[in-house]
Amino acid sequence: MPREAEPSANEKAFLLKALQDEQIRLDGREFDQYRPLELTFGDEYGVANVSLGKTKILAKASAEVTVPFADRPLDGIFTIATELSPMAAPHFEVNRPTETEVLLSRLLEKTVRRSGALDTESLCLVAGQKCWSVRVDVHVLSHDGNLTDAACFAVVAALRHFRKPDTSMENGVLTVYTPAEREPVPLGWLHSPFCVTWSFFGEEGETALLDADWMEEQVRVASVTISLNRHGEICQIAKLGGVPVEAVALLQCTSVALTKVKEFSTYLDDKLAEDAKRRDKGGFMAELRAENDRIVG
Amino acid sequence: MSSESPLVVLPGETIDPSLIPTHKKNPLRLGPGLRHIPPSEIVPTVAGQLVVDHRKTSMWIEYNGGRYIPSQGDLIIGQIARSATDFYYVSLSPYTPNATLPHLAFESATKKTRPQLASGELVYARVSLANRHMDPELECVNSSTGKADGLGPLKDGMVFDVSLGFARRLLMAKSREEGKVEVLEALGEEGLAFETAVGRNGKVWVGSESVKTAVMVGRALRETDEKGLGVEAQRKLVKKLVREMR
Numbered sequence: 001m002p003r004e005a006e007p008s009a010n011e012k013a014f015l016l017k018a019l020q021d022e023q024i025r026l027d028g029r030e031f032d033q034y035r036p037l038e039l040t041f042g043d044e045y046g047v048a049n050v051s052l053g054k055t056k057i058l059a060k061a062s063a064e065v066t067v068p069f070a071d072r073p074l075d076g077i078f079t080i081a082t083e084l085s086p087m088a089a090p091h092f093e094v095n096r097p098t099e100t101e102v103l104l105s106r107l108l109e110k111t112v113r114r115s116g117a118l119d120t121e122s123l124c125l126v127a128g129q130k131c132w133s134v135r136v137d138v139h140v141l142s143h144d145g146n147l148t149d150a151a152c153f154a155v156v157a158a159l160r161h162f163r164k165p166d167t168s169m170e171n172g173v174l175t176v177y178t179p180a181e182r183e184p185v186p187l188g189w190l191h192s193p194f195c196v197t198w199s200f201f202g203e204e205g206e207t208a209l210l211d212a213d214w215m216e217e218q219v220r221v222a223s224v225t226i227s228l229n230r231h232g233e234i235c236q237i238a239k240l241g242g243v244p245v246e247a248v249a250l251l252q253c254t255s256v257a258l259t260k261v262k263e264f265s266t267y268l269d270d271k272l273a274e275d276a277k278r279r280d281k282g283g284f285m286a287e288l289r290a291e292n293d294r295i296v297g
Numbered sequence: 298m299s300s301e302s303p304l305v306v307l308p309g310e311t312i313d314p315s316l317i318p319t320h321k322k323n324p325l326r327l328g329p330g331l332r333h334i335p336p337s338e339i340v341p342t343v344a345g346q347l348v349v350d351h352r353k354t355s356m357w358i359e360y361n362g363g364r365y366i367p368s369q370g371d372l373i374i375g376q377i378a379r380s381a382t383d384f385y386y387v388s389l390s391p392y393t394p395n396a397t398l399p400h401l402a403f404e405s406a407t408k409k410t411r412p413q414l415a416s417g418e419l420v421y422a423r424v425s426l427a428n429r430h431m432d433p434e435l436e437c438v439n440s441s442t443g444k445a446d447g448l449g450p451l452k453d454g455m456v457f458d459v460s461l462g463f464a465r466r467l468l469m470a471k472s473r474e475e476g477k478v479e480v481l482e483a484l485g486e487e488g489l490a491f492e493t494a495v496g497r498n499g500k501v502w503v504g505s506e507s508v509k510t511a512v513m514v515g516r517a518l519r520e521t522d523e524k525g526l527g528v529e530a531q532r533k534l535v536k537k538l539v540r541e542m543r
Contacts, residue, residue, distance in 0.1 A: 005391030008376045009417035014455040090392040
């Protein structure tokens with residue numbers, strides 16, 4: 001198994017010096033500034049393409065009808081599948097999850113699934129017999145640090161954008177309609193949680209940064225991932241090892257995280273509205289017309 | 298370079314026979330990106346700019362991309378991976394086989410005075426041997442004169458990754474006229490004090506007393522490379538960066 005490439009001793013020393021003595025980052029960002037976040041939706045429903053600087057993530061939501069779990073007959077099934085392929089970085093191998101991959105899928109699970117962002121009860125079709133199984137596949141296309149935040153944003157965006165086929169129940173017969181017969185319906189969505197990751201540097205973790213890139217991630221001494229929604233409801237805080245961080249610093253981190261999450265939330269709402277406008281052909285009459293789209297001008 | 302306007306070729310394209318340089322005595326030499334299919338066909342294997350040198354009866358394709366492939370005489374910046382009994386293993390680019398650098402291939406090095414390098418430290422070295430299917434060999438000393446010629450361990454400073462094409466442009470003898478790179482000169486004119494070492498493997502080492510200067514140089518280089526800036530835009534970028542950082 002190839003080992004992950006490491007930055008050289010010179011680079012590590014220089015990065016620490018720049019962060020601690022001069023208070024500058026190598027790419028000229030502020031300490032609490034994200035790299036440019038971009039989101040595009042695919043032609044299909046439920047495809048979200050997120051890029052955070054050079055980190056690129058594609059999330060695809062899909063749904064199929066299955067049998068619910070025996071112990072939860074009234075709930076649908078919701079899974080998040082993360083896979084880090086060698087495309088992201090050569091040290092990732094297929095079918096052999098690294099620590100990064102396990103932590104990433106665990107964090108996404110905790111943030112999106114366990115916080116009840118998706119209303120799984122609305123996925124139930126026939127109690128104990130049939131339900132929707134919603135699955136989100138997260139593909140990391142390029143790895144330049146801060147996978148967690150980008151992946152979480154992609155998952156939430158994909159699920160909010162996704163439409164599942166409409167169904168009806170008549171005389172005990174379940175009908176699933178194709179998109180041509182009935183417009184697909186959005187998922188029952190309760191709130192949008194986002195992850196914000198802080199990285200700490202220095203002997204006692206006195207320097208804190210948001211959105212560390214790959215090099216900064218290699219040098220950091222601790223990291224804290226905070227998941228919360230725009231109302232300031234914290235879903236989870238993960239601090240997996242590393243040097244201890246003071247409680248006051250953590251409080252400050254959380255309040256900055258809230259402002260960031262509000263920005264994410266607004267950005268996602270804007271993008272969703274934009275996409276809906278693009279798809280909206282202008283009501284029923286417009287859909288019935290036989291004219292082709294013409295380029296004006 | 299003889300062609301006035303750059304000629305772009307695609308893989309598998311036929312090359313106009315009139316472009317192929319001929320010489321009475323010297324054989325034709327093919328550089329990277331071209332493949333000779335016997336008896337007499339020359340086919341590009343990558344997309345890029347076809348460069349023909351009539352004086353040296355050689356031709357090659359200039360392209361920007363891919364992984365660094367060592368070739369003899371290249372100056373590179375390597376990272377020490379580990380030390381063996383009489384040589385260091387040096388990584389030229391991540392996830393590729395290491396090159397070897399003999400312990401005694403430094404200026405006036407003996408068994409007792411050789412530099413002790415730990416893993417992770419950087420060296421500026423020349424590729425002394427690069428055969429296909431063999432690990433490349435490096436040296437930090439000119440073997441005929443015994444002088445270092447500026448090669449050796451790199452202390453402090455910062456390394457910035459650039460594309461291979463940009464590294465080649467920076468290393469050109471006339472990088473300003475032919476390579477269209479003026480960013481380093483422009484930074485120097487602003488009164489910044491720094492030194493650089495460019496490695497053909499797409500790495501630029503920047504050393505400076507001030508951290509700010511090194512960061513500024515690195516950002517200027519990276520941005521010039523990524524955005525493919527022209528000479529004018531490079532000067533503008535330098536002005537902007539200097540204003541920002543002061």
